[in-house]
Amino acid sequence: MYARMLSATVIGVEGRLIEVEVDISSGLPQTAIVGLPDPAVRESVERVRAAIQNGGMKFPLDRITVNLAPADMRKEGSAFDLAIAAGILGASGQLAADELRDCLLIGELSLSGEIKPVPGVLPMVERARKEGLRRAVVPHACVAEASLIDGIDIVGVSSLREWIRGETDGGESVAGAGAGPGTSGGKRRSSGKRGRGGLGDASGGTLGSELDLADVVGQHHGKRALVIAAAGMHNLLFIGPPGTGKTMLCRRLPTLLPPLDGEEALTVTKIYSVSGKLKGERQGLIRERPFRAPHHTVSAAGLIGGGSVPKPGEATLAHHGVLFLDEMPEFPRAALEALRQPLEDRHITIGRAKGVVSFPASFMLAGSMNPCP
Structure with missing residues (x-):
């Protein structure tokens, strides 16, 4: 039978x-x-x-x-x-x-x-x-x-x-x-x-917040830097003393970016589906630009993906969005060096004994750091 x-x-x-x-x-x-x-x-x-x-x-x-x-x-x-x-x-x-x-x-x-x-x-x-x-x-x-x-x-x-x-x-x-x-x-x-x-009938997002650049009073130079970076999807680094609003500004960067179009929304939603992050009230396509802010103790595998069977990392979860590295010098050097390929090629290729997997990783890198003493 x-x-x-x-x-x-x-x-x-x-x-x-x-x-x-x-x-x-x-x-x-x-x-x-x-x-x-x-x-x-x-x-x-x-x-x-x-x-x-x-x-x-x-x-x-x-x-x-x-x-x-x-x-x-x-x-x-x-x-x-x-x-x-x-x-x-x-x-x-x-x-x-x-x-x-x-x-x-x-x-x-x-x-x-x-x-x-x-x-x-x-x-x-x-x-x-x-x-x-x-x-x-x-x-x-x-x-x-x-x-x-x-x-x-x-x-x-x-x-x-x-x-x-x-x-x-x-x-x-x-x-x-x-x-x-x-x-x-x-x-x-x-x-x-x-x-x-x-696609226009479904909605969703990865930010889940009401951050708005209009809430920031002053910071004219910082705001202009955000606008220029968002207009061309340029990478951005804020350098300044603690408490000057670097993180506050970077967290509002996705609000300047346009919503994801149909193909982009489907791709981002697929990534979050594979990662098991489409839970709870998420019912439709993710329409907002992803914003990922990993802790500075993240490993290279956690940042770009890895494992015996490769899984998406923070760089892939930030696809078509923003990857924010707060206190960038505190990140392990191996993790920062691992970002070289995705920043150049806009994708990540991971080879393991069980096979080779390619993940999309077209993101905007934003960072902040304190000036050298």
């Missing part, structure tokens, strides 16, 4: 489709995941087993092999849980697998069967649309984020039981025998015009 589902992962800040193949054969009860999975993916076996059983379905007591293709690319994270569960149910005849042939499945499963949000949903759904998929099933908490991409139907689900058994309103059931017509497996939201073609 064989079933094939589609899920996705993130490489850098771009999505990549992953085929989840499930084969069930006679033999000793055993579940094996192949295709270079990381520990989080291997542990999904226990999460999927508990979720299926607690959802009122049967976990097959046979030999189960799960293949994540392409097999030569490392897979990480818990976003494959939903696709693995659907593949097992489809291969065992408890799910109409053919109805999910052109559907993207993303979500982490809890032991109770609840479907939890995962980072990187936006670039995953964007890749699915580019590959011609017609539907994406995502955690209910990620529906607003996924709906920013037009041309693909979004189905938000909150639990495996509701999705399979069709216990909520809207959408279509994918359950096998026993599911009546008109039942639902989740809450469907068509993206309509909220994607690339309707």
